[in-house]
Structures are given as structure tokens and as C-alpha cells.
Amino acid sequence: MPPAVLPIVLVIAAYLIGSISFAIIVSRTMRMADPRSYGSGNPGATNVLRSGKKKAALFTLLGDTLKGVLAVATVQQLGFADEWIAAVAIAVIVGHMWPIFFRFQGGKGVATAAGVLLMLDWKLGLAVLVVWLLVALATRLSSLAAIVAAISAPLLCHFLVPNRPAIFGAVLAIAALLIQRHKRNLINLLAGTEGKIGQSVKAND
Template identity: 55%
Template sequence: MDTPLFPLLAIVAAYLLGSVPFAMISSKVFGLADPRTYGSGNPGATNVLRSGNKKAALFTLIGDAAKGWLAVWLARHYGLSDNLTGLIALAVFAGHLFPIFLKFKGGKGVATAAGVLLALDPLLGLAVLGTWLFTAFVFRYSSLAAIVAAALAPVWQVLMQGGNGTTLVVGVLAMALVGKHWENIQRLLAGKESKIGSKKKG
């Protein structure tokens, strides 16, 4: 960890970890079709759920969240600086959004971002997760829940910790999540967005 190349290697390793496509892995394990061929075409837990296989969706959800959590936890465990930890958090998240193993076409990043936030600050992660769960339960739209949770994440962070280095990391995560949901926003406004639990089409 004393070598000049270590920070770069740590960031690359985090990106590669984030690139691991658990939606694809779970689909193969449970004998499902490629999640990019049905529903929203998104390789993520919500779309895998549209296959009707809840176990596969849960496996995807846990895997995507765990890789975000693990990258940040390892950085904290080995006493890396806050700046490097922040870059590692962004790298593992970017790996999920733009995975090298899927030609840089990844998922929306909700579960991975949740894992990152839980590792950065468990209370912050739980607050954001609670926001997602409440919104999803009330409105039954996974995308809306993700957008609301992402938008409020920086607010919760500032209220809990005040403005600091983590604020920038959380802000970048939030903006990226909202940006990845732009098409969902359009469908929500048009009343065409699929609700949680709806089956795959085609």
C-alpha cells in the first residue's frame, strides 16, 4: 500500500468488482433468459424480478449491494484515506453502471449505491433505504422509489454529518442515479412505467 501505484490499482480493482454482473450470473444459475432481452432490458434486480423468479431477483439484489459495500468496507478496513475511499466508492459504482464485462452497458446502480452508502455510513444507508422502501410500498414503482431516494440522499447526508467530503461522493451517486433513470422519468410522466412485480413482456 506504500507504492505510488497502489491508489490506481485500488480504484481499478473496485471498478472491476463493480463490473461483476450479478443479474447475468443469477439468470444463468436459475436458468432464466438474459435479463437484457425482456422488460426494461436492464441487467438489475427489478428487471430480473419480472421473470417471475423472486429467488433470482433476491440473489441479484444482494450481489449488487454486496459488491458496493465490500469495496468501501475494504478501503475503510485497511485505513485508506477518505479521499481514496471516496474514489473507490465511485469506482465500484461506475463499474456497475458501465461494466467492462457487458460492453459498458450496465444496470441503474440502485442496489450498488445502497451498498456503498451502507459502508460509508450505516445510518445514512438505512435512511436512504428506508426512503426507497416507503416510496416503493406506497406507489409501487421501483424507478420512482430510486429517484426519490437518490434525490434525498445528499439531504440526509448533510443533516446527519454536515457538509464534508462524503457530501460530494453522495451527490455524484445521486446525480448519476437520477440520470440513469431519465427514461423511467419520461415513462412515469406518460403513465407507462411498469410497477413492481409486473411480468416480463415479449
């Protein structure tokens, strides 16, 4: 394979990795209902938790996080420049949100983004996770925690990962994607109808 082609292949592979929906796979393996058929209809760990199956939600969370870790770690280990690392980071999240294997109907991308950010820079990933955790504990609103964490990510990246414009651009793009995927949640939050973590409701998470 020509060297110039390899990074393009890695970007495509990252999208395909992202397209593996662990919420659906875990649910089928554990003979549970399709997560797209209850709660918010979102194939993600928060909605799987609404089924009452904590183990399934945990497996989903771990699987979706590891997708981001694997994709970014691979391109880093191969020594590619930040521009390609950034492209892979965005591609794996796009794959999760619009998976080719599941009719482009994917999740919100929070867990996969967490894995990506941890690999881009552990300090950045940890800081964003702390923001998510603090908001989630205070409000029990996964969507609000995700939105606040997404908004904080570029600012934290600016201070914690300086002088890496491609990485900052990737974090900014990821934040924008996460917020866009939570636009319905914003409407629910403003209306006071947003479902809380672990609550069996039909509001979008």
C-alpha cells in the same frame, strides 16, 4: 507495490468489482433468459423479478449490494483518507452502470449504491433505504422510489454525515449518476407507462 500506487489499484479494482453483473450471472446459472432480453432490458434485480423468479431476483439484489459493501469496506479497513474512500465508492457504481465485462451495458446502480451508502455511514444508508421503501410501498414504482431516494441522499448526508466534504461529494455524484440512469424512467412516469414492481411489462424500470 509503492504505497502511492495502492489506492489507485483499489479504485480500479472497485470498478472491476462493480462490473460483475449478478443479474446476468445468476440468470445464466439458473438457466433463465438474459435479463437484457425482456422487460426493461435492465440487468438488475427489479427486472429479474419480472421473470417471476423471486429467488433469482433476491440473489441479484444481494450480489449487487455486496459489491458496494466489499469495495468501500476494503478501502476503509486499509485506513485510507475520505478522498480515496469517495473515489472507490463512485468507481464501483460506475462499474455496475458501465461494466467492462458486458460491453459497458449495465444496470441502474440502485442496489450497489445502497451497499455503498451503508458502508459510508450506516445512518445515511438506513435513512435512504427507508425513503426508498416508503415510496416503493406507496406507489409500487421502483424507479420513482430510486429517484426520490437519490434526491434525498445528499440532503440526508449533509445532516447525518457532517464535516466530511469528500463523502458528501461522493454521495452527490452517486445521486447524479442514479438520476441520469433513470432519465427514461422519468419520461415513462410522466407518461403514466412506467411498470410497477413485479409486473411483467416492457416499460423501463
